[in-house]
Amino acid sequence: MTETRLQLETRLPAWLRWTLTLGLILLLVSLGVKAYHQYSKPTTLTIAASDEGDTIKILNALAGRLANQKSRVRLKVIPTGDMSESANLFASDKADLAVLRADIGNQGAARTVVVAAQSVALMLLPPGSTIDDFDDLKTKQVGVINGDINKRVVDALAASYAMDRNRFKNVTPEEAKKMIQAKQLQALLVVTPVTERYLSVAREFLGLKPKQKPGIVAIDQADAIASYARYYESYELPKGTLWGSPQVPDEEMETLRVPINIVAQRRLEPELITILTRVLMDARGTLSTEFPILSLIRTPPTDKDAYIPLHPGAATYYEGNEKSFFDRYGDPIFYGTMLTGVLASALAGLWQFLGIGARPVKKGSLTVLASILGRVREADTEEQLAELEDRIDAIVQAELIGEAHSVETGADPGSLNLAVARCEKAIERRRQVLRNGGGETTSAPQPLPARPTLVT
Structure with a gap:
């Protein structure tokens, strides 16, 4: 996971990662606002009624009551000349309701x-x-x-x-x-x-x-x-x-x-x-x-x-x-909880992707060890091998210091141990080659000091 994130961060500049993230957030927010608006928007029902007695006044009073209660239902009164006209509007589906x-x-x-x-x-x-x-x-x-x-x-x-x-x-x-x-x-x-x-x-x-x-x-x-x-x-x-x-x-x-x-x-x-x-x-x-x-x-x-x-x-x-409250909203609450978990995971991924609050990272340990491995094979003297061993010791020491101070160093301990062991074996093999006449030898071999090892 860490290497994948590092690769993404290496490929994509910070400004581009921020742009993509902000665009995604704006898209999700706009979709959420639109969905909420559609769900919470009251539905207006039209009602056709003839102006006989107090019918229109009563319906307008009911419409006002629905509005004051902020109900999901609102009434819009369509006055008509008589009930026949109301019936025609209703039959032609030009009114949702009618007094008939x-x-x-x-x-x-x-x-x-x-x-x-x-x-x-x-x-x-x-x-x-x-x-x-x-x-x-x-x-x-x-x-x-x-x-x-x-x-x-x-x-x-x-x-x-x-x-x-x-x-x-x-x-x-x-x-x-x-x-x-x-x-x-x-x-x-x-x-x-x-x-x-x-x-x-x-x-x-x-x-x-x-x-x-x-x-x-x-x-x-x-x-x-x-x-x-x-x-x-x-x-x-x-x-x-x-x-x-x-x-x-x-x-x-x-x-x-x-x-x-x-x-x-x-x-x-x-x-x-x-x-x-x-x-x-x-x-x-x-x-x-x-x-x-x-x-x-x-x-x-x-x-x-x-x-x-x-x-x-x-x-x-x-x-x-x-329906009770839970009958009406049980499903939205259930799926909302699931969606919250998904969003939390997505936000955590974005948090890492953007590097927000990330601990200082010392990059290149594995890359340096890989380059050392190549130089080991090209070394002509034991002095060169000793210098490469010193480089390895410095890398391991830096990793140990980083672990002690809870600083992320760019490589997990398992990968680093594997790379160090690989380099050490390559150095030993190259030293044997040089001692057997495969290259110039200028001094007798010296015993190697004990090298610290990362513990996974």
């Missing part, structure tokens, strides 16, 4: 997150109406508020009660008031959440005067309708919902109900939807004072055969299977 009634648009790619509210179908009657049931409506004109949105409701009612579809007329709230007063409409279909705020708006559609109370017709075939139109549910409207005294209706009344869901694209990462679901369910308690409709938030059906399936991320929240 279950009976609107193509929701094949939708997965439910929460039930935000429930809209109830109310067949309202003006004061003094003599209509008792749906059979009486077959020859009457029925106005429909938000007719484009409520098309499927009308289709279901017309089919179930064998009514002429032309008996239903789409009208605006202003048109409804005028036409009811002019007796051009005998009933008004409204689909709305049954909170006091929305019910008061629905009563205004009838143009009621003080002390006048509306009437209502039961949808007594709601069970049959819900059996084939699975986006609807049969619902028992509590007595007194429309009017308190006298109560309207005066007893529980069967009608249709349709959920208003916050739906997500099924492609979305489950962990993101788990976070969003938690925030939405928490908002039911923390924001319901400011926005009472949030009290209507409910857990959606968790059945596998639900009309709109539950998103896996939402299911994780409702089933209480959210």
Whole structure:
């Protein structure tokens, strides 16, 4: 290892080694920063919602809460004119989320997150109406508020009660008031959440005067309708919902109900939807004072055969299977520990490669011994051999001094002992050659002093 490092240091100048090392460090740091940025960067989900009631305000409040919590999920609200437009954006994958009634648009790619509210179908009657049931409506004109949105409701009612579809007329709230007063409409279909705020708006559609109370017709075939139109549910409207005294209706009344869901694209990462679901369910308690409709938030059906399936991320929240800290980060911690070990080894190698903090190195001991070996073979006198022996003694002495002072001398003891022994044998052989007449001999041989040996 030491010889390899010495060879690299000999081949590569210090400035080049520093340049290569700094370049590698900068590359690794930039890759690490980019990876961290990508991992920690929050994911922004777009949500399409119509500006009905406080929907946009509520969603903006939730978006602000997610931002304040520095959550991995952020919301960007896309306001739309109505739910049909929201459904089109969602179906074309131009929105990650949407606030949609279950009976609107193509929701094949939708997965439910929460039930935000429930809209109830109310067949309202003006004061003094003599209509008792749906059979009486077959020859009457029925106005429909938000007719484009409520098309499927009308289709279901017309089919179930064998009514002429032309008996239903789409009208605006202003048109409804005028036409009811002019007796051009005998009933008004409204689909709305049954909170006091929305019910008061629905009563205004009838143009009621003080002390006048509306009437209502039961949808007594709601069970049959819900059996084939699975986006609807049969619902028992509590007595007194429309009017308190006298109560309207005066007893529980069967009608249709349709959920208003916050739906997500099924492609979305489950962990993101788990976070969003938690925030939405928490908002039911923390924001319901400011926005009472949030009290209507409910857990959606968790059945596998639900009309709109539950998103896996939402299911994780409702089933209480959210991952713990170690479940989420166990793998990164494990692999991070392994990577730390690899990086530590790499840094140690770079440390040696750069020679940072290296102990003083006396280079050339092995090289000098190699050159001495060559000169031994060319020596013509014993004096020359004695000089070479002195050189060897000096090298060994320097190595011993270096070991004593913990100074790296450039050669490991094993290699140095081998080189010294090789040189000594070569000197002895050359001396014998010279004594046997292989070269000039000027003096008798002298006994050699004991030579120190490195201990490995």
